[in-house]
Amino acid sequence: MVFVVDRHHRPLQPCTPARARKLLASGRAVVHRHTPFVIRVRDREVADSQVDGVEIGIDPGSKFTGIAVFRADDGVRTGLFAVEVRHRGGQIRDKLTARAAFRRGRRSRSLRYRAPRFLNRRRSEGWLPPSLRHRVDNTMSWVGRLRRWAPVRQIHVERVAFDTQLMQNPNIAGVEYQHGTLHGYEVREYLLAAWGRMCVYCGASGVPMNIDHIVPRSRGGSDRVSNLTLACVGCNQAKGGTPVEAFLADRPAVLARIRRQQKLPLRDAAAASTTRRALWQALVATGLPVQVATGGRTKWNRHRTGAPKTHTLDALHVGVLAAVRAWPGRVLVAAASGRGSYARTRCDRYGFPRLRLPRSKTVRGFQTGDLVRAVVPTGKNTGRHTGRVAVRSSGSFNIRTRHALVQGVHHRHVHLLQRADGWAYTREEKRRFLPALNGRVSAPHM
Known part of the structure; x- marks a missing residue:
């Protein structure tokens, strides 16, 4: 639609x-x-005009959030529009970690630095880290946009809840919920018993062992015991901060064995559980009726309608419904790309300014992130190219299309379609059929 x-x-x-x-x-x-x-x-x-109104379904997640706009008639929903919002919370976390590392390094080397501030900050009630607040803000940004473009009368949101102990141990029950993973163990003794008192990388035994992070801390790994393993001194030093997939690229059998024994990480589940209340409060603040449903209800609805498992179809099936008549044939994928940086410099590995960027972000009337169409008549880039532009002071731009990066397009061939709004858009084709509850088969709405 x-x-x-x-x-x-x-x-x-x-x-x-x-x-x-x-x-x-x-x-x-x-x-x-x-x-x-x-x-x-x-x-x-x-x-x-006659305005009947539409409703919005939201399936929140840690990395992706599905949003569906649909028309509801006596419990029968017809999907009109679907967008998959891709968050960049991991990038925000990495940048904040790098910034903190630069500051710590300057302090330890007695160079110019800012005094540490970790005990003089008062956080308001409901404070969330920037990487988690970003997920809530992204979802609310799209809800606000859809309200400007469509007459939204109601919002349905899935209440994200995870039993993290059940995810770690499917057989847990009763008083075991009161016991932690290390019940009856010390950390080292637990790891020695769990990993067979040998190095998981080379199989050495009878030598001094180090505790190694499977996902390095420098790459977001936690100190949770499920992320710890045993490694001899040589393997631990050789691995360092290298991802385990790269370190064991030539030994897939060893990597598969570690993955089988390693417990399921809970980072995404924790992120979704942490932000669910903040998202619900933000939706209620819009003044629209907000209906909350469980993930089990969404899954049951999908099984009744025969819909596959996707983020946007989960959003379409949130809450109480009788049937789904059709869903959108295309899904808009919106990846959070940001609006650029306030910093006008690029720093070196020590955190000091190395390159100075232009003070103005506009070049020939364009800014990085603008949606443009370039019609190039001659040369190696001959053809029509539509995508996000990266401007250069020379007037020769790069355009990121859906399929490739086109470099060196002169500004006189570029035409503006839409100003940068902090999102990168692509469309995914989803041409499937949905069996209705009454036995008929209805095609997805295009």
């Missing part, structure tokens, strides 16, 4: 692509936004 707004930018009922083409061809509407595609009707207002 196509989003429609009136001449005062207030949302109207979405229409079909065929209807949108007629409105654009007759001059009654203009393109309001390129991606997602929104048209603005020139001769109509909300008071002159």
Whole structure:
């Protein structure tokens, strides 16, 4: 479906692509936004139109969040639009860790540094780390956008909850919930018993052993005992901060054995569980009715309708429903790319400025992240290229399309489609059929 707004930018009922083409061809509407595609009707207002309203379903996650816009008629839902929001919480965590490491390094070398601030900060109630707050802000940003483009009347959100102890031990029950992983063990004794008193990388035994992080701490690994293993001194030094996949690239059997014995990491489950209350509070603050449902209800709904497991289809099946008539044939993938950096320098490995960037982000009327279309008549880049642009002071830009990176496109061939909004967009084709509850088969809505 196509989003429609009136001449005062207030949302109207979405229409079909065929209807949108007629409105654009007759001059009654203009393109309001390129991606997602929104048209603005020139001769109509909300008071002159019949607006039934739509609803939003949200399936929150740690790395991906599925959002579906649908029309609900007596419990029967018809999917109109679907977007998969890809978060960059891991990138934010890595950048904050690197910044803290630079500061610690300057202090230890008696160089210019900022005094440490870890005991003089008062955090407000409900404070979340930036990497977790980013997930809530991303979801709320898209809810706000969809409310500007469609007449949203209700929101359905899945209540994310994980039994982390059950994920670690499927047979846990009763009083065992009160026992930690190290119940009756010391850390080293536990690891010696769990890993057979030998180096997991080379198999050496009877030699001094070190405690090694399977996922290095420098790459986000935790001190949880499920991320610890045994390694001899030589293997521990050789591995260092290298990912275990790269360190054992030529020994896949050893890597598979470690993966089988290593317990399931809980980072994503913890992130989703931590942000669920903050997300619910933010949704309630919008003033719209918010219906909360469990993940078990969503899974049961998918089994009834025969829908596959995806983030956006989970969002479509959140809450109480009787049937799903159809779902969108295409899913818009929106990856958080940020709006650039305030820093006008690039630092070296010690954290000191090395390169100075231009003070202005605009070059020839374009900024990095703008959605553009380039029509190149001659040369090695001949053709039409649509994607996000990376500007250069020389006027020769790079364009990241869906399939490749096109370098060295002159600015005179570039035409602006949409200003940068902090997102990188791609579309995924999903052409499947959905068996309805009454035995009929309905095609996905295109």
